[in-house]
Amino acid sequence: MATESVEIANESKKKITVSSLIGRFGALFGLLFLVIFLSITSDVFLGGSNLSNIARQATVNAFLSVGMLLAIITAGIDLSVGSVLALSMCTLGILVIKMGVNPYLAMLACLAMGTFFGWINGLLLTKLHLPHPFIATLGTMNIARGLALIITDSSPVSGFDRAGAPEVLTLGAGSVGPIPVAFIAVFAVYIMFHILLTRTPFGRHIYAVGGNVSAARLSGINVSRTLMTVYSLSGFMAGLAALMLAGRTNSGFPNAGAGYETDAIAAVIIGGASFSGGSGTIGGTAIGVLLIAVLRNGLVLLNVPTEWQTVAIGLVIIGAVSIDMLRHRAQ
Amino acid sequence: MVDNSNTIKTEEADGFLRLVGISKSFPGVKALNNVHLNVRKGEVHGLVGENGAGKSTLMKILSGAYIKDEGEIYWQGEKVEITKPKDSEELGIAIIYQEFNLVPQLSISENIWLGREPLANKALQLIDWTEMHKRTQQLLDDLDLDFDPKRPVAGLGVASQQMVEIAKALSLNAKLLIMDEPTSALSKNEIDQLFSVIQSLKEKDVSIIYISHHLEEVFEICDRGTVLRDGNFVATIDPKQTSKNELIQLMVGRTLDQQYPKVKAERGEEVMRVEHLSRKGVLSDISFSAYAGEILGISGLVGSGRTELVKAIFGADPIDSGKIFIYGKEVKITSPQSAIAAGMGLLPEDRKYEGLVLKLSVKQNVSMASLGKLLKRGMLQLNIEKSKVLDFIDKLRILTPSIEKEVQNLSGGNQQKVVLAKWLASQSRILIFDEPTRGIDVGAKVEVYNLMNELVKNGVAVIMVSSEMPEILGMSDRILVIHQGELASILNCEEATQEKILSAAMGVN
Numbered sequence: 053m054a055t056e057s058v059e060i061a062n063e064s065k066k067k068i069t070v071s072s073l074i075g076r077f078g079a080l081f082g083l084l085f086l087v088i089f090l091s092i093t094s095d096v097f098l099g100g101s102n103l104s105n106i107a108r109q110a111t112v113n114a115f116l117s118v119g120m121l122l123a124i125i126t127a128g129i130d131l132s133v134g135s136v137l138a139l140s141m142c143t144l145g146i147l148v149i150k151m152g153v154n155p156y157l158a159m160l161a162c163l164a165m166g167t168f169f170g171w172i173n174g175l176l177l178t179k180l181h182l183p184h185p186f187i188a189t190l191g192t193m194n195i196a197r198g199l200a201l202i203i204t205d206s207s208p209v210s211g212f213d214r215a216g217a218p219e220v221l222t223l224g225a226g227s228v229g230p231i232p233v234a235f236i237a238v239f240a241v242y243i244m245f246h247i248l249l250t251r252t253p254f255g256r257h258i259y260a261v262g263g264n265v266s267a268a269r270l271s272g273i274n275v276s277r278t279l280m281t282v283y284s285l286s287g288f289m290a291g292l293a294a295l296m297l298a299g300r301t302n303s304g305f306p307n308a309g310a311g312y313e314t315d316a317i318a319a320v321i322i323g324g325a326s327f328s329g330g331s332g333t334i335g336g337t338a339i340g341v342l343l344i345a346v347l348r349n350g351l352v353l354l355n356v357p358t359e360w361q362t363v364a365i366g367l368v369i370i371g372a373v374s375i376d377m378l379r380h381r382a383q
Numbered sequence: 384m385v386d387n388s389n390t391i392k393t394e395e396a397d398g399f400l401r402l403v404g405i406s407k408s409f410p411g412v413k414a415l416n417n418v419h420l421n422v423r424k425g426e427v428h429g430l431v432g433e434n435g436a437g438k439s440t441l442m443k444i445l446s447g448a449y450i451k452d453e454g455e456i457y458w459q460g461e462k463v464e465i466t467k468p469k470d471s472e473e474l475g476i477a478i479i480y481q482e483f484n485l486v487p488q489l490s491i492s493e494n495i496w497l498g499r500e501p502l503a504n505k506a507l508q509l510i511d512w513t514e515m516h517k518r519t520q521q522l523l524d525d526l527d528l529d530f531d532p533k534r535p536v537a538g539l540g541v542a543s544q545q546m547v548e549i550a551k552a553l554s555l556n557a558k559l560l561i562m563d564e565p566t567s568a569l570s571k572n573e574i575d576q577l578f579s580v581i582q583s584l585k586e587k588d589v590s591i592i593y594i595s596h597h598l599e600e601v602f603e604i605c606d607r608g609t610v611l612r613d614g615n616f617v618a619t620i621d622p623k624q625t626s627k628n629e630l631i632q633l634m635v636g637r638t639l640d641q642q643y644p645k646v647k648a649e650r651g652e653e654v655m656r657v658e659h660l661s662r663k664g665v666l667s668d669i670s671f672s673a674y675a676g677e678i679l680g681i682s683g684l685v686g687s688g689r690t691e692l693v694k695a696i697f698g699a700d701p702i703d704s705g706k707i708f709i710y711g712k713e714v715k716i717t718s719p720q721s722a723i724a725a726g727m728g729l730l731p732e733d734r735k736y737e738g739l740v741l742k743l744s745v746k747q748n749v750s751m752a753s754l755g756k757l758l759k760r761g762m763l764q765l766n767i768e769k770s771k772v773l774d775f776i777d778k779l780r781i782l783t784p785s786i787e788k789e790v791q792n793l794s795g796g797n798q799q800k801v802v803l804a805k806w807l808a809s810q811s812r813i814l815i816f817d818e819p820t821r822g823i824d825v826g827a828k829v830e831v832y833n834l835m836n837e838l839v840k841n842g843v844a845v846i847m848v849s850s851e852m853p854e855i856l857g858m859s860d861r862i863l864v865i866h867q868g869e870l871a872s873i874l875n876c877e878e879a880t881q882e883k884i885l886s887a888a889m890g891v892n
């Protein structure tokens with residue numbers, strides 16, 4: 053009996069190696085393939101200005117995807133990130149440009165607004181017991197968007213520099229030597245979250261809650277607190293992304309971030325996380341974010357019309373989830 | 384040794400279903416090797432063997448889920464090939480799985496005729512509801528079941544849902560019914576009801592292949608039985624001429640002198656005292672103590688409140704009133720966290736859904752409840768974690784190729800050991816085992832019992848909930864009997880007998 057169990061274990065080990073190859077490195081292969089393909093077909097792709105353009109485009113999604121990753125590991129989702137980004141950004145714009153509030157205070161308020169909405173999402177889940185985060189965050193997604201339109205009278209608030217607050221631009225547009233501040237911020241955030249997920253009890257709790265809520269609870273994990281923290285962090289990341297976008301565009305506009313949740317979800321899923329919860333990594337998400345950014349950039353370089361770019365992103369999402377499903381079936 | 388006269392020759396040709404020399408391999412494993420099975424018309428044929436013996440693989444070949452590598456299948460004397468589920472269904476083979484395939488929101492009728500509803504109008508695809516309910520009523524009457532065909536399946540108990548599955552199989556004109564662990568979620572009464580349905584199926588000349596871990600059931604209901612071990616055919620037996628020990632020996636290939644290797648440890652101090660624990664409608668005024676070095680068995684009928692009692696103690700279910708003292712000091716238990724902090728650990732009845740996070744690794748599961756002990760400046764010390772987990776794998780003899788292996792790939796016995804390791808890692812002094820050996824094969828059961836012996840020897844207080852009477856009698860030092868949420872009796876192991884426990888459990892004085 054003993055030898056038999058070992059054999060069975062070995063058998064499943066083999067299976068997992070093949071399928072986890074696809075799972076772990078599929079996105080990386082996809083990214084490499086895209087990069088090589090675009091280097092050959094486009095003269096400008098590898099140019100310095102285009103590469104830094106890609107990176108800039110990627111930063112906002114990079115932040116949103118981290119929050120989305122945490123939500124998806126807990127077997128949840130956060131649809132509100134795009135709208136919360138808009139509301140935080142508009143809050144920043146109005147405080148600084150219309151009311152002349154100290155820019156540092158306003159930036160704090162921007163982060164606080166994002167975190168507050170995330171906290172509300174967590175509260176709806178854990179205290180009101182809404183059946184799935186899809187519902188809760190679909191609700192707050194509309195609430196945040198509506199509020200952003202209301203406080204701005206539906207029109208953008210522009211000109212942080214003219215309002216005497218160039219500090220606001222630092223994060224989105226500034227650079228240290230040749231390196232944009234945004235890169236450094238993304239890099240720091242990714243390292244921090246990698247450590248958080250792999251080296252802290254909180255990280256372990258997230259995976260446990262996503263993998264099996266009952267077992268997590270009976271192992272003494274505070275499920276409510278874990279979920280509250282996850283959604284608050286996701287809101288905070290939306291606030292951070294808002295700072296980034298406000299800096300880059302020198303404004304706050306109420307239609308910002310529309311559809312960004314799709315890109316974030318796509319990046320996380322392409323990065324190997326599973327909708328059924330309990331799995332997903334920061335490294336995978338980073339690759340997912342880059343893949344989407346390169347894909348969007350490449351489609352522009354290849355003169356693909358915007359409408360077809362959207363179709364392409366949709367196809368990539370379906371492709372990535374199909375691979376996820378195949379992997380599950382293989383197991 | 385087994386007397387050879389007990390084993391019936393398999394070459395007989397009168398079989399209703401005859402499997403000859405079936406083999407099936409998966410990469411790296413020979414799951415079935417030259418297996419025979421011969422089922423007669425109208426017979427209940429038991430299929431027994433430890434986990435991994437090849438029972439499920441054989442049944443999956445019969446149902447068309449797997450394709451055999453070698454061997455022949457004869458159905459009513461004719462050679463047939465089963466390559467897809469449709470083939471099996473057309474022959475008249477139906478399987479009742481442990482997990483049912485019913486749509487809760489739909490009615491009994493709709494579930495039975497799903498996808499092949501009788502039509503009133505073919506062109507418009509209109510369902511003939513009167514006809515459908517009439518046919519369902521007929522099926523239910525045949526099985527002596529008092530259900531309204533129009534009622535939704537949701538809200539039916541497990542046993543009733545199983546009956547609906549059986550009715551569904553009969554609606555397909557099944558001539559051979561395969562039942563996979565049909566009693567695993569049933570109470571004693573429900574089992575009796577199932578057995579009488581099986582009897583009436585026999586009278587209708589339906590053959591049944593009955594897969595069960597419970598040997599008592601095999602002896603009670605089966606006409607004959609086939610034993611598999613490690614993918615090999617061992618013997619076909621006549622239960623009337625075979626003893627339980629002989630059957631176990633055939634299954635495990637060795638004698639188990641003792642199924643319950645109880646070692647008495649010295650009873651130490653009182654570790655936990657429960658006073659007047661109550662929860663409206665579930666538990667009323669329960670008081671007892673648990674001691675170091677003792678296994679406290681908790682017995683009672685299904686639904687008596689056994690599991691609810693330990694869940695309440697563990698803080699997983701709320702209580703209305705009552706106090707819990709740990710080492711003489713009152714402790715407020717309001718959540719599993721506070722219970723764990725007080726030194727408790729729970730090995731739940733449903734390992735897969737409550738005890739483990741199946742898709743996480745052995746390592747992550749083992750350290751899940753003791754992450755706080757691995758912290759240094761807010762960070763987990765992964766090296767220390769690794770060596771601790773390896774230590775437990777070694778000590779508990781957990782069979783796993785690596786600590787990074789997902790728990791879902793381990794066998795039931797090894798999964799149970801992972802849950803135990805989780806609580807040993809958090810240094811629990813009170814371990815609550817709820818149905819510790821459910822779904823675990825005979826050999827691994829003994830290992831679990833030996834681990835319990837070792838725990839009490841080291842001064843741990845063990846509380847063991849079990850619905851298996853021999854297990855309660857074989858392993859407990861004292862036995863708590865629950866009847867309808869009340870403490871019916873506390874018995875010492877010397878005075879306890881099956882009759883005493885049963886009469887207390889049924890509220891008879």
